[in-house]
Amino acid sequence: MTTFLKILGLVLLALVAIKLAPLFLIPVLLLGIGIVVAGALATAGMAVAVIATLLVIAALAPIWIPAALVVGLIALICRMTRGPRTA
Numbered sequence: 001m002t003t004f005l006k007i008l009g010l011v012l013l014a015l016v017a018i019k020l021a022p023l024f025l026i027p028v029l030l031l032g033i034g035i036v037v038a039g040a041l042a043t044a045g046m047a048v049a050v051i052a053t054l055l056v057i058a059a060l061a062p063i064w065i066p067a068a069l070v071v072g073l074i075a076l077i078c079r080m081t082r083g084p085r086t087a
Contacts, residue, residue: 057064
């Protein structure tokens with residue numbers, strides 16, 4: 001008799017779980033949609049940051065390209081005047 005009651009209890013529990021599933025699935029679905037929206041906004045924000053960085057680099061190119069050339073030339077001259085390295 002106890003086995004029958006256990007099976008009946010499990011069937012009853014399964015029916016209750018099926019009836020209550022929409023109440024639990026709606027918040028999970030809303031949370032999933034929120035996570036997708038947050039990910040899309042974060043991706044868009046990173047894209048805007050990358051574009052802004054590239055624009056700043058391009059706008060400052062008349063300053064940093066000659067500065068890099070001067071620094072490279074100085075490093076080359078310093079390396080040439082030191083002489084060969086011996087191990």
